[in-house]
Amino acid sequence: xxxxxxxxxxxxxxxASAGGKGANLGELTAGGFPVPDGFVVTTDAYALVASGLTAxxxxxxxxxxxxxxxxxAAAYEELGGGPVAVRSSATAEDLPGAAFAGQQDxxxxxxxxxxxxxxxxxxxxxxxxxxxxxxRDRLGIDHGEVRIAVVVQRMVEAxxxxxxxxxxxxxxxxxxxxxxxSAGLGEAVVSGLxxxxxxxxxxxxxxxDFRPGxxxxxxxxxxxxxxxxxxxxGTPGExxxxxxxxxxxxxxxRVAAHFGRPQDMEWTYAGGRISLVQARxxxxxxxxxxxxxxxxxxxxLAVLLEYVPVRPYPIDMTTWAPYGPAGLMARVTxxxxxxxxxxxxxxxxxxxVYRLRPPRPRPTARLLGTPFRFLAKARRYDPAxxxxxxxxPAFMRATRELxxxxxxxxxxxxxxxxxRRALDAVxxxxxxxxxxxxxxxxxxxxxxxxxxxxxxxxxxxxxITGARTRTSDANDALAALAAxxxxxxxxxxxxxxxxxxxGHRETATPLLVTPPTWADAPQTxxxxxxxxxxxxxxxxxxGGDALGRLLASLRxxxxxxxxxxxxxxxxxxxxxxxxxxFYFTMPLPxxxxxxxxxxxxxxxxxxxxxxxxxxxxEAIGDPATADLRxxxxxxxxxxxxREELAGVRLIDPRAIYPVRATGDALAVGAPAGAGVATxxxxxxxxxxxxxxxxxxxxxxCPYTNPSWTPLFQRAAAVVVDAGGSASHAAIVAREYGIxxxxxxxxxxxxxxxxxxxxxxxxxxxxxxxxxxxx
Numbered sequence: 001x002x003x004x005x006x007x008x009x010x011x012x013x014x015x016a017s018a019g020g021k022g023a024n025l026g027e028l029t030a031g032g033f034p035v036p037d038g039f040v041v042t043t044d045a046y047a048l049v050a051s052g053l054t055a056x057x058x059x060x061x062x063x064x065x066x067x068x069x070x071x072x073a074a075a076y077e078e079l080g081g082g083p084v085a086v087r088s089s090a091t092a093e094d095l096p097g098a099a100f101a102g103q104q105d106x107x108x109x110x111x112x113x114x115x116x117x118x119x120x121x122x123x124x125x126x127x128x129x130x131x132x133x134x135x136r137d138r139l140g141i142d143h144g145e146v147r148i149a150v151v152v153q154r155m156v157e158a159x160x161x162x163x164x165x166x167x168x169x170x171x172x173x174x175x176x177x178x179x180x181x182s183a184g185l186g187e188a189v190v191s192g193l194x195x196x197x198x199x200x201x202x203x204x205x206x207x208x209d210f211r212p213g214x215x216x217x218x219x220x221x222x223x224x225x226x227x228x229x230x231x232x233x234g235t236p237g238e239x240x241x242x243x244x245x246x247x248x249x250x251x252x253x254r255v256a257a258h259f260g261r262p263q264d265m266e267w268t269y270a271g272g273r274i275s276l277v278q279a280r281x282x283x284x285x286x287x288x289x290x291x292x293x294x295x296x297x298x299x300x301l302a303v304l305l306e307y308v309p310v311r312p313y314p315i316d317m318t319t320w321a322p323y324g325p326a327g328l329m330a331r332v333t334x335x336x337x338x339x340x341x342x343x344x345x346x347x348x349x350x351x352x353v354y355r356l357r358p359p360r361p362r363p364t365a366r367l368l369g370t371p372f373r374f375l376a377k378a379r380r381y382d383p384a385x386x387x388x389x390x391x392x393p394a395f396m397r398a399t400r401e402l403x404x405x406x407x408x409x410x411x412x413x414x415x416x417x418x419x420r421r422a423l424d425a426v427x428x429x430x431x432x433x434x435x436x437x438x439x440x441x442x443x444x445x446x447x448x449x450x451x452x453x454x455x456x457x458x459x460x461x462x463x464i465t466g467a468r469t470r471t472s473d474a475n476d477a478l479a480a481l482a483a484x485x486x487x488x489x490x491x492x493x494x495x496x497x498x499x500x501x502x503g504h505r506e507t508a509t510p511l512l513v514t515p516p517t518w519a520d521a522p523q524t525x526x527x528x529x530x531x532x533x534x535x536x537x538x539x540x541x542x543g544g545d546a547l548g549r550l551l552a553s554l555r556x557x558x559x560x561x562x563x564x565x566x567x568x569x570x571x572x573x574x575x576x577x578x579x580x581x582f583y584f585t586m587p588l589p590x591x592x593x594x595x596x597x598x599x600x601x602x603x604x605x606x607x608x609x610x611x612x613x614x615x616x617x618e619a620i621g622d623p624a625t626a627d628l629r630x631x632x633x634x635x636x637x638x639x640x641x642r643e644e645l646a647g648v649r650l651i652d653p654r655a656i657y658p659v660r661a662t663g664d665a666l667a668v669g670a671p672a673g674a675g676v677a678t679x680x681x682x683x684x685x686x687x688x689x690x691x692x693x694x695x696x697x698x699x700x701c702p703y704t705n706p707s708w709t710p711l712f713q714r715a716a717a718v719v720v721d722a723g724g725s726a727s728h729a730a731i732v733a734r735e736y737g738i739x740x741x742x743x744x745x746x747x748x749x750x751x752x753x754x755x756x757x758x759x760x761x762x763x764x765x766x767x768x769x770x771x772x773x774x
Contacts, residue, residue: 019089205246337367440573673740
């Protein structure tokens with residue numbers, strides 16, 4: 001048992017005895033970095049004194065045994081007995097995914113043996129503050145497994161101090177270092193008491209950007225111990241010398257390389273020397289900028305950003321993500337000679353999805369034969385008759401058998417095979433898509449060419465709307481529920497029938513299994529009913545009127561018949577695309593339910609199973625006898641990492657939707673639905689907020705999918721962060737004749753609830769509106 005030991009005797013492997021801060025500082029010391037000398041009062045010392053105590057006051061009043069007092073005093077004397085900095089160093093601190101920044105206490109300029117002992121006890125007690133307890137609860141860290149060490153270092157009376165990041169914490173740029181600095185001790189910067197000088201540096205110390213601070217407060221040590229906060233003058237002070245900036249950049253680069261990942265460091269500057277007093281992995285660091293994208297990558301990312309609005313879990317990455325719609329499209333594009341379009345676009349780190357990565361589509365030799373295969377498929381497989389294909393009833397039969405399983409009654413050995421059965425059931429639909437999509441594509445191209453020859457190309461969007469689809473069936477069923485009303489005598493019966501027919505529809509995304517379906521989240525459907533019941537019947541799609549006007553303009557009966565047939569075929573192609581997706585997602589509920597049943601048998605919270613990979617579940621022979629400690633540790637670590645990334649985007653939308661000159665526009669995007677409308681903004685971030693929308697609102701949202709369709713019947717216009725003119729939201733907006741602006745990138749950020757705006761769907765602009773414009 002080591003109670004006290006020199007800082008230099010610890011390294012990164014000594015987390016259990018030195019805590020995160022002590023282990024990292026010891027590692028830096030051993031690596032030859034400029035770290036003030038010091039020692040560690042280890043976690044063994046804490047356990048000796050505070051074992052069984054969980055109240056802060058009790059820990060701070062605990063008696064320190066004479067042996068430990070002597071060891072602390074001897075180590076303090078070896079340091080010179082002068083002022084020291086006393087820093088908490090918990091075992092769940094300064095780790096990837098759990099920085100614990102500011103959760104435990106630090107005491108600066110501590111002078112004297114008794115003051116040092118008191119500071120050590122207060123550091124121990126800070127393990128049990130309300131904020132530290134709440135932080136550990138949020139990360140799912142067991143309080144009983146956390147211990148704390150204390151780092152004691154020779155005090156540096158800094159002329160300037162601050163923090164340094166070895167990567168840009170805002171942009172994710174790994175080629176820049178960011179330094180915040182101010183006069184005096186670093187507490188002013190770390191605690192947010194001061195607006196610091198802000199430097200952005202290259203690794204060789206060149207200043208890329210500089211913003212002066214205001215020096216509102218200067219923290220300095222006092223002669224008798226402790227610190228004083230001196231009022232600053234609020235004006236910029238002297239900049240750090242160029243040599244100091246070069247040294248900081250060099251140290252930051254070396255420390256990041258030493259630990260193998262970007263680092264968050266605290267530093268001091270005194271007597272022309274830089275010292276490091278803390279280093280920990282950067283948390284919540286955005287992915288690196290994706291760099292220059294080609295047009296195809298930008299188009300694919302626009303689609304993927306819309307379909308991955310939430311961070312996938314490990315179970316998503318090993319079930320529905322590779323086998324569901326994205327996997328299906330990967331098979332379709334590979335069949336026609338293009339690989340990489342829908343593969344490898346999600347990058348994982350530390351067991352958690354880290355970023356959305358630009359796809360790298362690449363042609364294969366198979367592409368040479370694609371025109372012939374395409375035409376052969378188009379001639380043989382008519383999208384209007386796809387529901388007669390024998391593969392569909394076979395798929396429906398397999399899905400029905402899965403849904404009839406009593407999952408709770410299945411033994412583990414059978415239950416654990418259900419997810420794989422559900423994934424296997426959908427695979428034949430990939431072949432259906434391969435066979436019928438060419439016909440759908442040919443029908444759309446034929447109609448477009450025919451319209452352009454008649455100089456009526458602008459009618460294309462209106463003419464292909466109005467096709468009868470399962471989505472329009474669902475919308476009609478919702479309208480019937482709204483007409484009946486929640487108090488109607490048949491509402492409960494109608495509602496149950498609706499969920500039985502349409503409950504497999506996704507709420508957030510069709511690409512993942514973890515978000516709930518309509519059946520899992522029936523309140524989403526009730527909110528849609530509420531929105532529909534609050535206004536007049538939805539306008540009819542303009543497709544029928546457009547076709548009637550077009551046919552009336554033609555003289556030849558033969559030309560009319562041909563054009564009507566082209567429109568019918570094109571609508572059948574649109575319906576195939578929509579309806580095949582509807583059927584394809586039918587196994588989603590049983591897949592999700594089976595995973596949650598597995599989770600119920602493993603964890604207190606069944607959704608903890610989302611943090612595991614399918615192969616990890618399949619490797620469990622019998623949970624009653626298996627050693628599950630490693631799996632549960634993985635769940636805890638991945639949950640903490642996911643929590644760390646909660647506020648980090650999978651990709652910067654500006655990479656996909658470059659910022660354009662906006663003039664006086666509040667938001668700019670792709671024009672996707674013709675016309676102009678004015679109304680108050682209503683930001684709807686996910687399906688749980690559907691009930692907020694009122695008739696006449698401008699719907700502003702981060703993404704859409706078929707679940708959002710009914711909202712378009714009440715919205716004055718729609719503005720979406722993601723997507724393009726061919727995305728689901730754009731198609732539906734055109735069907736309902738409302739203006740739409742897609743791919744703004746930041747609409748949900750810059751447009752606030754209640755603000756009156758005008759949406760120009762022809763120009764792709766959202767501008768402020770005066771009240772009289774409404």
